Amino acid sequence: MSLLARTSIVSAATLASRVMGFARDAATAAVLGVGPVADALAAAMALPLLARRLLAEGAFNLAFIPALARTTNEATGTGDEAAGRLAGATLLLLCGLLLVFAAIVALFMPQVIGLMAPGFEAGGQRAEVAILCGRVVVLYIPLAGLAAIFGGIANAAHRVLLPALAPAAANVTVLAVIGVLLAKGLMESDTAAFAIAAAQVGAGCAQFAIMRLAARGCPTLPLFRVLTIRDLRAALGVLRAASPALLFAGLSQLRFIIVVAAVSASPGAAAALNYAQRLMDLPLGLVGASAGAVLVPALLRRGRAEAADDAGRAVLAALAFALPAAVGLAVLAEPIVVTLFQRGSFDSEDARLTAALLAVLSFSLPAQGLERILSAAASTFGQIKAAERIALGSLLLCMVAAAGLGRVGGPLIAAGAVALSAAASILALGGILIARGALRFSTPVLLSAAGLAAASLAMGAGVGALAATWPVPEGTLAGILRLVGLVSSGGVIYGAGALMVKTAVSKAWTGRI
Numbered sequence: 001m002s003l004l005a006r007t008s009i010v011s012a013a014t015l016a017s018r019v020m021g022f023a024r025d026a027a028t029a030a031v032l033g034v035g036p037v038a039d040a041l042a043a044a045m046a047l048p049l050l051a052r053r054l055l056a057e058g059a060f061n062l063a064f065i066p067a068l069a070r071t072t073n074e075a076t077g078t079g080d081e082a083a084g085r086l087a088g089a090t091l092l093l094l095c096g097l098l099l100v101f102a103a104i105v106a107l108f109m110p111q112v113i114g115l116m117a118p119g120f121e122a123g124g125q126r127a128e129v130a131i132l133c134g135r136v137v138v139l140y141i142p143l144a145g146l147a148a149i150f151g152g153i154a155n156a157a158h159r160v161l162l163p164a165l166a167p168a169a170a171n172v173t174v175l176a177v178i179g180v181l182l183a184k185g186l187m188e189s190d191t192a193a194f195a196i197a198a199a200q201v202g203a204g205c206a207q208f209a210i211m212r213l214a215a216r217g218c219p220t221l222p223l224f225r226v227l228t229i230r231d232l233r234a235a236l237g238v239l240r241a242a243s244p245a246l247l248f249a250g251l252s253q254l255r256f257i258i259v260v261a262a263v264s265a266s267p268g269a270a271a272a273l274n275y276a277q278r279l280m281d282l283p284l285g286l287v288g289a290s291a292g293a294v295l296v297p298a299l300l301r302r303g304r305a306e307a308a309d310d311a312g313r314a315v316l317a318a319l320a321f322a323l324p325a326a327v328g329l330a331v332l333a334e335p336i337v338v339t340l341f342q343r344g345s346f347d348s349e350d351a352r353l354t355a356a357l358l359a360v361l362s363f364s365l366p367a368q369g370l371e372r373i374l375s376a377a378a379s380t381f382g383q384i385k386a387a388e389r390i391a392l393g394s395l396l397l398c399m400v401a402a403a404g405l406g407r408v409g410g411p412l413i414a415a416g417a418v419a420l421s422a423a424a425s426i427l428a429l430g431g432i433l434i435a436r437g438a439l440r441f442s443t444p445v446l447l448s449a450a451g452l453a454a455a456s457l458a459m460g461a462g463v464g465a466l467a468a469t470w471p472v473p474e475g476t477l478a479g480i481l482r483l484v485g486l487v488s489s490g491g492v493i494y495g496a497g498a499l500m501v502k503t504a505v506s507k508a509w510t511g512r513i
Contacts, residue, residue, distance in 0.1 A: 020171035045200065371426050455493075
């Protein structure tokens with residue numbers, strides 16, 4: 001199968017999974033709304049969602065797959081056996097650590113919830129439900145590790161279809177449970193939250209089962225009988241090599257956890273932030289996928305000077321997508337949230353709170369998107385340590401800013417800490433890359449970036465004016481058609497503006513050559 005075919009399969013499966021993910025979130029909102037039970041579930045799910053982002057969605061494979069390939073190539077005569085021993089040692093080490101971590105978290109769940117949601121009253125409904133759900137859903141964490149190992153083995157053997165479908169199967173599992181809850185009318189209940197938490201564990205089992213099926217018959221399946229200390233040391237090296245990729249992949253989720261902790265005292269804020277963050281995940285995920293699948297391989301094939309120019313063009317490409325997405329989410333936050341979520345227990349007040357938080361979070365989208373591009377470039381150019389320090393510094397800044405802003409202005413202002421910390425991160429990381437010759441912006445790139453920003457603002461003004469004059473209709477289908485019309489009009493305005501920018505820059509630069 002060609003690279004283009006494999007890429008197309010993965011893209012189609014990823015899109016299907018994202019669509020079902022939106023359906024899952026909408027169904028969860030219909031059952032729980034934005035109330036104390038929804039707050040509790042959002043806090044309980046934070047760590048498992050982080051594990052899924054880091055492990056089950058492929059970030060770990062950025063270190064694991066190359067290690068398997070190196071072991072196979074370097075071994076003489078028994079390459080597959082050596083790779084199998086590495087896979088077995090990595091599985092034992094990773095899943096052993098995750099099991100211990102999950103057991104400790106489950107044992108000390110009251111303290112964990114106290115740290116992650118200090119605003120939950122001790123002994124109150126939110127704290128008690130969060131502890132109960134947390135002790136169940138934490139079982140997902142080692143399952144994510146198992147899925148990561150077998151998914152990496154399958155991907156290393158160029159098997160992409162089943163691994164790409166695994167997240168979709170996980171979403172179907174959760175949707176099936178939510179369907180039962182809706183049928184039984186268990187709305188905004190502790191039972192519903194517990195069932196959704198248990199469904200997440202079932203989703204982890206489904207994901208692992210599909211990954212294991214995908215890896216069946218691969219020559220590098222884990223071997224355990226002949227493991228040595230050397231194999232375990234090699235596995236530890238894989239975990240160390242994966243740490244930068246895991247940190248960069250988890251930044252957006254870590255910032256979410258920080259902001260939730262800062263605003264947890266405000267009723268409904270944790271749940272509303274969770275729904276808003278889920279809407280941010282799609283554009284962020286697409287930018288991150290382009291960084292890993294397109295930018296890094298391209299930079300590795302180029303000389304340093306050419307790669308620096310390519311990194312600058314990659315920044316422009318990310319802005320070309322992230323800027324209009326951010327403006328669109330800010331301008332259309334309310335119709336998006338109303339159309340996707342407002343039904344069942346999720347009422348108009350819940351929609352207004354979630355939409356307001358989505359609008360604030362949208363300002364962080366360009367910075368968080370560029371952060372993924374710049375971190376990929378830093379990894380390629382050997383600036384991993386600097387990128388790690390900046391990432392950790394940005395999380396510390398987010399923590400301080402969220403706590404301070406939350407006290408001053410509540411959840412909406414606290415959510416601005418995400419944009420503040422991401423902006424500081426890209427300024428610091430971009431400055432280091434430019435200073436070390438790893439990032440360069442040509443004049444056409446700078447002019448194009450300014451033009452795309454102008455086109456995005458024009459799009460926002462046009463769509464905002466159209467939304468103001470287009471009355472909100474009654475009924476779900478009419479609301480969907482209105483939202484599609486607004487998004488389509490924004491696409492036309494931005495597309496026309498971007499084309500004008502490209503033509504103008506091309507003519508101006510051609511005339512100077």
